Amino acid sequence: MSLKSISTSLPGVLLIETDVFHDNRGFFMETFHKRKYAEIGIKATFVQDNLSRSKKGVLRGLHYQLRYPQAKLVYVISGEIFDVVVDIRKGSPTFGRWEGVILSSENRRQIYIPEGFAHGFCVLSESADVVYKCTDFYMPGDDRGILWSDPQIAIEWPVKDPILSDKDSRHPTLDMISQDSLPSYG
Numbered sequence: 114m115s116l117k118s119i120s121t122s123l124p125g126v127l128l129i130e131t132d133v134f135h136d137n138r139g140f141f142m143e144t145f146h147k148r149k150y151a152e153i154g155i156k157a158t159f160v161q162d163n164l165s166r167s168k169k170g171v172l173r174g175l176h177y178q179l180r181y182p183q184a185k186l187v188y189v190i191s192g193e194i195f196d197v198v199v200d201i202r203k204g205s206p207t208f209g210r211w212e213g214v215i216l217s218s219e220n221r222r223q224i225y226i227p228e229g230f231a232h233g234f235c236v237l238s239e240s241a242d243v244v245y246k247c248t249d250f251y252m253p254g255d256d257r258g259i260l261w262s263d264p265q266i267a268i269e270w271p272v273k274d275p276i277l278s279d280k281d282s283r284h285p286t287l288d289m290i291s292q293d294s295l296p297s298y299g
Contacts, residue, residue, distance in 0.1 A: 116146075118153040118225075121212045125227040126198050127155070128214055129186075133221055142221060144188060145246065155225050157184045159246040167236045167243070172275035174233015175199055175259040175284070182228035182296060184248040192241030193217035194234040195271050199259065201287065202229040205298035209287060211268050216243075229296040231259050235272045257294065258284035 119128040133142040143149075145159070167173065174197065177183075187196060196216050200207045216222050217238075226232050234243065261270070261277070263286040 116149050116153050121198075121214075123198060123200050123207055123210060123212045123230070126212055126230065127153070127225040129153070129223040129225060131221070131223070144223075144244070145186065150186075155186070157186075157248045159186065159248055161247045161250050163245050163247065163251075165243050166240060168240050168276070169236050169238060170272055170274070170276045172233065172235040172261055172270065172272060172277055172281070174281065175231040175261055176233060177201060177229075177231045177257050177259075177296070178249065178252060178255045179257055179294060179296060180255050181249045181252045183251075184228050185226045185232060185245045186223055187216065187226065187232070187234075187243065187245040188221070188223040189216045189218050190242045190244055191218050192236065192238035193219070194236055194238075194241050194243060196224055196234040197232070197268055197270075198224070198226050199231040199266055199268075199287075200229070201231050201259065201295050202298035203292050203295045205229075208298070209266055211266055213268065229298070233261060235270055235275055237271060257290075259290070260284045260286050263287055
């Protein structure tokens with residue numbers, strides 16, 4: 114099996130395509146293989162896997178942890194999402210820039226998000242099951258976020274009136290967050 118990594122406009126953020134083997138029973142694919150991912154530059158040690166199910170129009174994000182930063186490997190096992198990554202590393206040449214990709218159970222693509230980036234997604238299909246591997250544990254007291262509709266970031270979300278959690282609807286814009294509450298570049 115082979116992996117293909119596709120660079121994005123944000124250094125370190127990779128779109129990943131893996132071999133999928135189809136036959137009359139269905140399909141098979143490896144969703145993670147430590148040695149093969151290391152060969153394409155992903156040497157992260159994942160310690161926690163998460164699964165979320167969301168209905169159409171749900172938007173989750175933009176989330177990050179500061180003291181316990183998490184790199185993530187995200188993929189969809191059912192449905193389709195628009196997945197977004199924002200560079201929030203103070204001092205980064207791409208600070209405040211975003212990248213958005215479609216991940217689905219049909220295209221079977223994955224996205225790797227290094228530490229120092231905020232992450233979110235919205236659901237385009239009737240529902241979506243999203244899996245993401247994390248390099249550190251979720252720490253409720255370290256959970257941070259940026260407003261999904263921050264006008265300076267200007268993400269082109271493909272939903273108009275998303276369904277949000279109370280927490281996600283109250284996140285500050287990036288310019289309202291103190292420099293001490295953002296990860297550093299390098």
